[in-house]
Amino acid sequence: MGLAWSLLDQCYPPASRWTVDDVPDMTGIVAIVTGGNSGIGFETCRVLLEKNARVYMASRSKTKAEGAIVDLRRLTGKEALFLSLDLADLRSIKSSVEAFKSREKELHILFNNAGVMFPPLGQLTADGYDLQFGTNVLGHFYLTRLLLPILLYTARTSLEKKARIVTLSSIGAELHKCIEWDTLKDGAARRKKFNIELYCQSKFGNAVFAQELARKYGEDGIVATAINPGNINTDLLRYLPWFLSAPARYFLYTPPTGALTPLWAGTSPEGSEFNGKFLIPWARFGPPPHDSDDPVLGEKLWDWMEAQVKGL
Template identity: 55%
Template sequence: MGIIQSFISEAIPPESEFSVEDIPDLTGKVIIVTGGNAGIGKSTVKALLTHNAKVYLAARNEEKAQLAIDDIECQIGKKALFLRLNLADLLSVKAAAQEFMRQESRLHVLFNNGGVMATPHEQLTTQGYDLQFGTNVLGHMYFTQLLLPTLLLGAKFSPDGKARVVTTSSSGHLFGFLDFSTFKDGPGRNRRSTSFFYLQSKFGNVVFANELARRYGDKGIVSVSLNPGNIDTGLYQHLPKLFLAIAKILWLYAPDHGALTQLWAGTSAEGGNLNGKYLIPWARIGKPKTSSTDPELGKQLWKWLEDQVENI
């Protein structure tokens, strides 16, 4: 199947065979959802709480996070826990992981859900990385790396011997590739557009998830990447308003739909057997861009990411 065919297949999915009602009882499960205060993340948090998980809602803005927590509690009578996390600041990522590990010894599911899209070219992370790559890939990689001890313990003491890391990518990864010269601000980055940076970051999400699967799959970590679908969320705030208005009418689904595939990956019995897979709407196994599965590229990206956080 070619790239265009794959893109269309992901953009126009059949009815889902998986629903929120299919989520098993999650009593005793400790889960983190990054970007959990809005959109797909908020829908994910709500569904997990409904099925009795202990959920940490990780977000940058405490006021917005608390509004989301209160709104969910008002709807279902269950409360998420706030975890301050700014993925665009590696020191904040480290502090968030440390705070979580002060509270918990085990983590059963990590939803690397947060992200940014099409941000202005001049916007960088605190440490000077491209904002989209630094947030979507580097921030999540560092957070995952720091939390690995709790994930490994979560796997060890789970009935199925597994913990899960679910990384949100996009069908946009089909059109992306990695240009290492653009990851930080400099001449290489200035030759590229903000749309390139987004597609690159989503491609990077798949490469990272695959490499995590290779390195830790035999230790009980199930790592998947996924396209949640074309979802009506705040992610599109930097796109032209006319384009967004048309998109909402023609092909954007509600956030609850966007949560389905990652909930399937993170909670279902089938999800425990999906290590290294790329998932597509709604709750299906898809086929990623072939180059994203290259083990050598995975090693190269992993080493680059490790080098960036070595002295944080």
């Protein structure tokens, strides 16, 4: 009954008491938004630009990003900056971070927003991982890990004495209670799974990662949160068959609404105290998904991910 109520509460949340009008002036703030060319990421970029932040749109497709940057310029009069990033290719992530560090000495907010949902089972990352776990979890882990030195520097030297990492999970995390290690790379165990199971596992993994990040670096000024942004009508639905996606759109919310909770975590003054919290729609605290706050599991996932990127 507890799970059923939690799912219902998150699918049909009460009106938000916090709005984008509450976002403070962000002059001098540097932010990266992965997957910022569409959906929740686009709306996150839009609000940050309107509030005078310096925004890097980290995207795989330069063409799509350039189109989104033009749209943002029209909407805000401000210019987002393109950062080439392919989370499904670990070696390219290192190049992206080096490109960013050549331009900036500080990073105040990292929005780990990008993701993939329900792709065909045959799709893998460049390194042979399940596309959903490899992109949503491992890719963001490696990006975050490489950016940690500049985030920690920012936390030490900024006025707030904090740097924030906002990782998007999903209500799907509530539906998966463990990590099945033999499904993270391609193999017989993975091929027996449905893509929806693998998606929920990746979103559970996002929550586990954020909790471990909070434990490891909270005392150093890192504020790590995991977010269920809500059930939002975005391009993530592109892999759903039409007979599911068409009716589903009538029960979904808009991207500006989906950006509320990540922006609350990333920009609000009170958000500097949110380390280790799991946030749910709209701009509320919720209980972390089952066992995602288990320190033993968190350490095991962190060690596994460290092993995957060793030597890159």
